[in-house]
Amino acid sequence: MSVSHAELLRLHRDLDDISRANRTGRFLSGWQTTHPYVGRYLDSTHTAAPSPQMLESYSFLSDSAALSEAIARFHVRADGVGYRPEGVYVSSGSSPLLLGFFLALREMGVEEVCYVPPVYYSCYYFCSSLGIPMRQASAGLLHSESAELDLPERKSALVLCDPIWVFGTTVHERQIERIARWQRRTGSLVLVDGTFQYARWDRGSRREPTSGLEPDQTFRIVCPTKSLAVHGTRFAYLLLPPQHRQSLRYACANITGATSATNERFALRIMEVLDSDESNDALVAHIQSERHRLLESGVIRSEAAPPEAGYYTFAVLDDESMKEAIVMDQRFFGLHDLDDHVRVNLLYPGWSQP
Numbered sequence: 001m002s003v004s005h006a007e008l009l010r011l012h013r014d015l016d017d018i019s020r021a022n023r024t025g026r027f028l029s030g031w032q033t034t035h036p037y038v039g040r041y042l043d044s045t046h047t048a049a050p051s052p053q054m055l056e057s058y059s060f061l062s063d064s065a066a067l068s069e070a071i072a073r074f075h076v077r078a079d080g081v082g083y084r085p086e087g088v089y090v091s092s093g094s095s096p097l098l099l100g101f102f103l104a105l106r107e108m109g110v111e112e113v114c115y116v117p118p119v120y121y122s123c124y125y126f127c128s129s130l131g132i133p134m135r136q137a138s139a140g141l142l143h144s145e146s147a148e149l150d151l152p153e154r155k156s157a158l159v160l161c162d163p164i165w166v167f168g169t170t171v172h173e174r175q176i177e178r179i180a181r182w183q184r185r186t187g188s189l190v191l192v193d194g195t196f197q198y199a200r201w202d203r204g205s206r207r208e209p210t211s212g213l214e215p216d217q218t219f220r221i222v223c224p225t226k227s228l229a230v231h232g233t234r235f236a237y238l239l240l241p242p243q244h245r246q247s248l249r250y251a252c253a254n255i256t257g258a259t260s261a262t263n264e265r266f267a268l269r270i271m272e273v274l275d276s277d278e279s280n281d282a283l284v285a286h287i288q289s290e291r292h293r294l295l296e297s298g299v300i301r302s303e304a305a306p307p308e309a310g311y312y313t314f315a316v317l318d319d320e321s322m323k324e325a326i327v328m329d330q331r332f333f334g335l336h337d338l339d340d341h342v343r344v345n346l347l348y349p350g351w352s353q354p
């Protein structure tokens with residue numbers, strides 16, 4: 001059995017204390033990454049100090065027409081979908097977008113949230129704090145075509161992750177078709193936490209299948225800084241129905257306020273890289289190479305599912321690696337029947353150290 005929401009949140013709170021107090025610890029499930037391409041994606045020409053005029057004024061990424069246009073161009077090329085400027089909302093990170101969505105739900109006529117684990121723990125935290133009921137819609141993982149979905153036949157909201165970042169897997173296209181039919185029947189909203197989208201290992205196509213969900217009822221978070229694994233700058237955006245933009249904008253702006261004057265420059269450069277012919281191909285190849293090396297050396301003994309996106313896998317590690325390591329097991333993600341598995345960061349800086 002998976003743990004309760006309260007226990008899951010306690011585990012994450014304790015982990016936060018442990019990881020901050022033990023910064024030199026071997027946090028094999030953690031979020032810090034290293035790879036050889038950071039300097040190619042962001043170098044000194046993109047980190048120059050802003051002008052005095054830029055420093056005088058408050059800066060909001062969501063007000064940048066150039067950035068919204070760059071994002072729209074990318075999605076025409078990647079997904080074949082055109083987004084109007086009012087269908088893009090840019091923020092300094094994914095977490096404010098998640099909270100903004102939950103804050104705006106009642107204004108959008110929704111009183112409950114359905115979800116399919118694993119979702120980011122902040123979803124539990126935000127819903128608990130706001131008094132929004134959460135209903136689990138599946139006990140299975142949506143990378144399986146056969147996973148059952150139990151969705152209400154009334155207007156609701158569904159939250160899911162694609163890719164399923166803990167496993168590095170992607171939601172099966174048949175599941176996406178089922179969800180789209182449910183949207184059309186009930187008028188329900190879907191929030192896709194696509195934080196790790198556009199880092200698929202199959203480079204035959206960049207198209208994300210969730211781009212085919214009902215456009216007037218779908219909210220999709222994209223985090224290009226994770227697609228390039230450059231976490232020192234904060235940039236994410238929400239693709240959303242234009243009629244709900246003001247509800248989300250007002251909520252998010254009250255959460256974050258203005259952002260750094262340099263963030264727009266960083267964000268424009270990141271979109272330039274993602275929309276290039278090479279995109280993040282070199283990084284994706286490096287992630288695959290690191291996984292292969294860990295498998296060959298016996299550090300990774302087995303995986304719950306073969307990863308195909310992002311830089312995490314859910315795996316059983318060898319005994320030596322697990323000694324005194326900080327790890328996140330199935331309890332942290334509301335999962336079950338995966339004893340001995342932990343989330344493994346394939347770009348964990350310690351893997352490359354002797």
